[in-house]
Amino acid sequence: MKVGLFIPCYIDQFYPQVGVATLELLEKLNVEVCYPQQQTCCGQPMANSGFECFSKDSYSHFVRNFKSFDAIVTPSGSCAYHVRHHFDIIGQSEEVSHVRNNTYELCDFITNVLGDPEVGASFPHKVGIHQSCHGLRGLRLGKSSETVGEPFSFIHSQLTKVKEIELVALGRGDECCGFGGTFAIAEEAVSVKMGKDRVNDHIAQGVEVVTGGDMSCLMHMEGIIKRNKLAIRVVHVAEILNSQN
Amino acid sequence: MTHSKAAAEFNKDEKRVDWHDKAVWFMRSNRDKGVAKISQWEDLREAASQIKLDVLSKLDIYLEEFEKNALANGVQVHWAEDAEEHNQIVHSILQRHSVKTLVKSKSMLTEECHMNPYLEQRGIEVIDTDLGERIIQLAGEGPSHITAPAIHKKKEEIDELFQQTMGTTPSNGDPQYLTNAARVHLRDKFLNADAGLTGVNFAIAESGGVVVCTNEGNADMGVHLTPVHIACMGVEKIIPKLEHLGVFLRLLARSASGQSITSYSSHFFKPRPDQEMHVVIVDNGRSRHLGRPDFRNSLKCIRCSACLNTCPVYRRSGGHSYGSVIPGPIGSILSPNVDLKKYSGLPFASTLCGSCSDVCPVKIDIHQQLYKWRQVVMKEHPDRIKQSTMRMASGVLSNARVFDKLGWLARFLLKYLPGWMVYNKWNTWGRQRDFPNLPQSNFRHWYIKNRKKNEQ
Amino acid sequence: MSSKTSILNRIRENKPSFDGTIDLSSFLVDEREDTLERFCSSLAANSGKYVLASDEHNLNEVLLEEVAGKSYVDIAGVLEVYQEGNVLDADAKNYKDTKVVIFKAQVGVAENGAVWVDDQIIQGLRILPFIVEHTIVILKQTSIVPTMHHAYQKIGNTETGFGTFLAGPSKTGDIEQNLVIGAHGALSHLVVLV
Numbered sequence: 001m002k003v004g005l006f007i008p009c010y011i012d013q014f015y016p017q018v019g020v021a022t023l024e025l026l027e028k029l030n031v032e033v034c035y036p037q038q039q040t041c042c043g044q045p046m047a048n049s050g051f052e053c054f055s056k057d058s059y060s061h062f063v064r065n066f067k068s069f070d071a072i073v074t075p076s077g078s079c080a081y082h083v084r085h086h087f088d089i090i091g092q093s094e095e096v097s098h099v100r101n102n103t104y105e106l107c108d109f110i111t112n113v114l115g116d117p118e119v120g121a122s123f124p125h126k127v128g129i130h131q132s133c134h135g136l137r138g139l140r141l142g143k144s145s146e147t148v149g150e151p152f153s154f155i156h157s158q159l160t161k162v163k164e165i166e167l168v169a170l171g172r173g174d175e176c177c178g179f180g181g182t183f184a185i186a187e188e189a190v191s192v193k194m195g196k197d198r199v200n201d202h203i204a205q206g207v208e209v210v211t212g213g214d215m216s217c218l219m220h221m222e223g224i225i226k227r228n229k230l231a232i233r234v235v236h237v238a239e240i241l242n243s244q245n
Numbered sequence: 246m247t248h249s250k251a252a253a254e255f256n257k258d259e260k261r262v263d264w265h266d267k268a269v270w271f272m273r274s275n276r277d278k279g280v281a282k283i284s285q286w287e288d289l290r291e292a293a294s295q296i297k298l299d300v301l302s303k304l305d306i307y308l309e310e311f312e313k314n315a316l317a318n319g320v321q322v323h324w325a326e327d328a329e330e331h332n333q334i335v336h337s338i339l340q341r342h343s344v345k346t347l348v349k350s351k352s353m354l355t356e357e358c359h360m361n362p363y364l365e366q367r368g369i370e371v372i373d374t375d376l377g378e379r380i381i382q383l384a385g386e387g388p389s390h391i392t393a394p395a396i397h398k399k400k401e402e403i404d405e406l407f408q409q410t411m412g413t414t415p416s417n418g419d420p421q422y423l424t425n426a427a428r429v430h431l432r433d434k435f436l437n438a439d440a441g442l443t444g445v446n447f448a449i450a451e452s453g454g455v456v457v458c459t460n461e462g463n464a465d466m467g468v469h470l471t472p473v474h475i476a477c478m479g480v481e482k483i484i485p486k487l488e489h490l491g492v493f494l495r496l497l498a499r500s501a502s503g504q505s506i507t508s509y510s511s512h513f514f515k516p517r518p519d520q521e522m523h524v525v526i527v528d529n530g531r532s533r534h535l536g537r538p539d540f541r542n543s544l545k546c547i548r549c550s551a552c553l554n555t556c557p558v559y560r561r562s563g564g565h566s567y568g569s570v571i572p573g574p575i576g577s578i579l580s581p582n583v584d585l586k587k588y589s590g591l592p593f594a595s596t597l598c599g600s601c602s603d604v605c606p607v608k609i610d611i612h613q614q615l616y617k618w619r620q621v622v623m624k625e626h627p628d629r630i631k632q633s634t635m636r637m638a639s640g641v642l643s644n645a646r647v648f649d650k651l652g653w654l655a656r657f658l659l660k661y662l663p664g665w666m667v668y669n670k671w672n673t674w675g676r677q678r679d680f681p682n683l684p685q686s687n688f689r690h691w692y693i694k695n696r697k698k699n700e701q
Numbered sequence: 702m703s704s705k706t707s708i709l710n711r712i713r714e715n716k717p718s719f720d721g722t723i724d725l726s727s728f729l730v731d732e733r734e735d736t737l738e739r740f741c742s743s744l745a746a747n748s749g750k751y752v753l754a755s756d757e758h759n760l761n762e763v764l765l766e767e768v769a770g771k772s773y774v775d776i777a778g779v780l781e782v783y784q785e786g787n788v789l790d791a792d793a794k795n796y797k798d799t800k801v802v803i804f805k806a807q808v809g810v811a812e813n814g815a816v817w818v819d820d821q822i823i824q825g826l827r828i829l830p831f832i833v834e835h836t837i838v839i840l841k842q843t844s845i846v847p848t849m850h851h852a853y854q855k856i857g858n859t860e861t862g863f864g865t866f867l868a869g870p871s872k873t874g875d876i877e878q879n880l881v882i883g884a885h886g887a888l889s890h891l892v893v894l895v
Binding site for chain 3: 268285303304305318324374375376380394395398400418421425462469489490491495505507508509510512515536538541
């Protein structure tokens with residue numbers, strides 16, 4: 001299986017270590033992975049702002065770059081969700097369908113496509129999981145707290161296998177962090193309040209490290225943590241799964 | 246005022262925001278406890294959704310069936326195109342009966358039609374009898390929530406209000422005392438009212454009856470003591486059969502607050518022998534909304550308020566910041582149909598987290614509709630600055646070289662510009678958040694340096 | 702053109718199609734044995750009360766204790782001792798000082814502690830369950846069904862002019878979420894199970 005690695009724009013620019021960790025992790029799991037260098041963005045920023053019309057070029061560009069891979073893996077639930085659900089406004093050629101149906105968030109890919117192998121990671125810290133909304137309720141990467149059914153969570157199941165990790169339950173297990181893309185700017189007051197409340201929930205439970213599958217959420221929470229000089233940090237799940245003793 | 250500005254105002258008092266958030270979250274968490282007791286909960290939601298989809302597909306047929314059966318039961322049926330006609334119809338019924346005082350139970354439809362001021366201007370005293378509605382009526386405000394209209398008010402504020410309007414003695418916000426005072430005050434109104442008006446939770450096509458659910462008993466106290474009952478409903482409140490109520494009455498109260506059912510679920514089929522009963526069926530833009538394929542499913546709504554209770558934005562901005570009769574997620578997808586320009590900001594008052602869609606008992610795809618309304622808003626009433634920014638972004642984000650160069654530039658500037666240039670009042674992100682630490686290079690260059698050579 | 706015609710025309714033009722089927726039969730499957738327990742705990746959760754009466758004599762005792770010193774209307778006609786002047790008055794307002802109403806219900810619902818009360822049960826005096834301070838319902842244990850689906854099956858295509866599912870005393874949470882029993886309707890609700 002040939003896997004194309006999609007690195008979200010903000011990870012490429014601000015958090016390359018997450019991209020590195022994702023790549024190294026996949027290589028460790030014996031995946032034949034390649035990073036198409038002409039890739040750019042999944043088109044979310046324009047589309048979520050109401051300008052879907054301007055994101056069509058990004059969509060076509062994405063498909064061009066990834067059509068020849070069996071699967072596309074990305075350390076971002078929101079990007080994977082956007083590709084799967086919102087690439088419906090360009091012509092649905094075989095290539096487009098193929099790309100849409102085979103784009104995976106990282107933990108989803110490891111659990112369900114790779115057969116849930118051991119990743120051999122070790123991370124001796126108290127960790128709180130931030131369940132990013134697009135992944136959770138968009139891609140159903142876990143059961144949301146609102147629905148009735150058997151609980152499950154791909155990110156949680158990957159992290160329980162990490163040695164020496166202590167996973168901590170939160171007061172509100174899957175409330176939104178308030179990033180929401182341009183919402184973070186357009187509704188700054190509520191966005192920050194939501195982020196503060198999420199961070200405080202983790203702090204109240206004694207969490208040292210907040211992790212999640214979406215760096216955008218973590219970036220927003222980190223901005224608040226740094227501004228308020230709080231004794232807690234954020235680490236993307238790819239970095240935890242790629243960590244060693 | 247836009248939601249964004251109003252919400253920013255609301256957030257100036259952080260303690261109050263925390264209090265409001267906790268109060269509304271309390272309803273959400275009670276809902277969770279209540280629904281967990283029904284193992285078939287997700288099947289019930291699916292059944293409710295299917296019933297409502299069937300209703301939308303045969304709305305005209307069910308409405309005519311309802312009217313036929315209601316008429317046969319001695320109920321008078323009226324049709325109102327819009328809010329103005331609704332108000333005229335209600336007024337003319339009241340006028341015929343020389344009504345001076347009308348007691349009214351909760352009806353978001355009558356809020357939508359601005360019925361109270363219409364009647365008051367014509368010399369009719371309108372008494373809202375739901376305690377929450379009465380509180381805001383006395384305070385001269387509109388409801389901030391669909392099922393808990395006064396959820397934004399603290400008990401001490403209600404105490405002050407009752408002292409001023411009902412002459413109660415100061416009680417430090419004692420809920421028992423205040424409720425009892427309202428009971429006595431409103432009992433007098435019930436016993437002396439000339440007519441009773443209710444909303445409609447569900448109208449049943451096959452029997453021509455209407456169902457009204459309350460915990461307080463105020464709808465029944467109003468209607469059973471007066472010679473005239475007027476029930477007002479939006480066209481979409483129809484359900485086909487009595488047995489379908491089994492589904493909806495199991496979903497409604499649990500979704501709202503986790504209760505298994507409200508204290509009273511009253512089914513009105515025929516008027517008392519000494520009473521006239523009227524049903525006013527209202528369109529007011531609903532039939533137009535039915536014609537929008539992307540948005541018509543919002544007409545499935547049963548006004549349970551679950552989406553408000555779960556919405557992290559609603560809880561931290563309060564119902565009044567939406568500026569619409571119905572606030573929160575459902576309000577944000579219904580209001581643009583009423584006035585796209587006025588409510589153009591509402592679809593953006595959301596992070597699209599999807600929690601609303603997951604709690605909706607009739608499975609309205611609320612967060613998908615919010616996304617789609619954004620596209621409509623930007624097409625019809627584009628924000629010019631946003632539009633040109635996004636057009637530019639589109640160019641950048643579909644061209645690897647340009648993206649790479651601009652990304653480098655952004656990181657360079659953020660690193661080397663003085664703090665006051667980066668963190669200033671135009672930098673909205675930076676008001677309360679720091680920017681991320683800046684890496685030496687981006688992933689692309691790392692890959693070229695460390696892996697690309699392996700690909701040759 | 703009348704408003705009715707114009708509204709219906711617009712609906713006909715705009716309505717979507719739907720070809721799904723609605724099948725509620727799976728909700729009628731309920732094999733649980735603890736119907737009575739569920740009814741009682743649901744009723745208690747609604748701030749209602751229940752008591753089991755062992756026989757007719759015990760039922761009388763229970764009711765007499767409940768109505769002691771209060772004006773009441775016994776529509777069920779159970780009490781051996783009738784209060785003088787307790788004739789059913791057609792004028793609803795004349796019950797404003799009545800403290801207690803007693804009636805018999807035919808259907809109780811386990812999942813929510815509700816009982817179905819209709820015009821026949823209260824003899825058309827619709828105000829009675831609401832205007833009094835205390836409602837007392839006599840219900841046979843064998844009349845309790847598991848869910849609302851079963852209840853509607855029993856009620857069937859009722860000919861009644863009015864009916865309500867009565868599930869507890871009147872209440873409100875409108876004063877800063879504090880639960881207060883006794884808003885505009887009854888202050889207490891008791892089901893006597895026979």
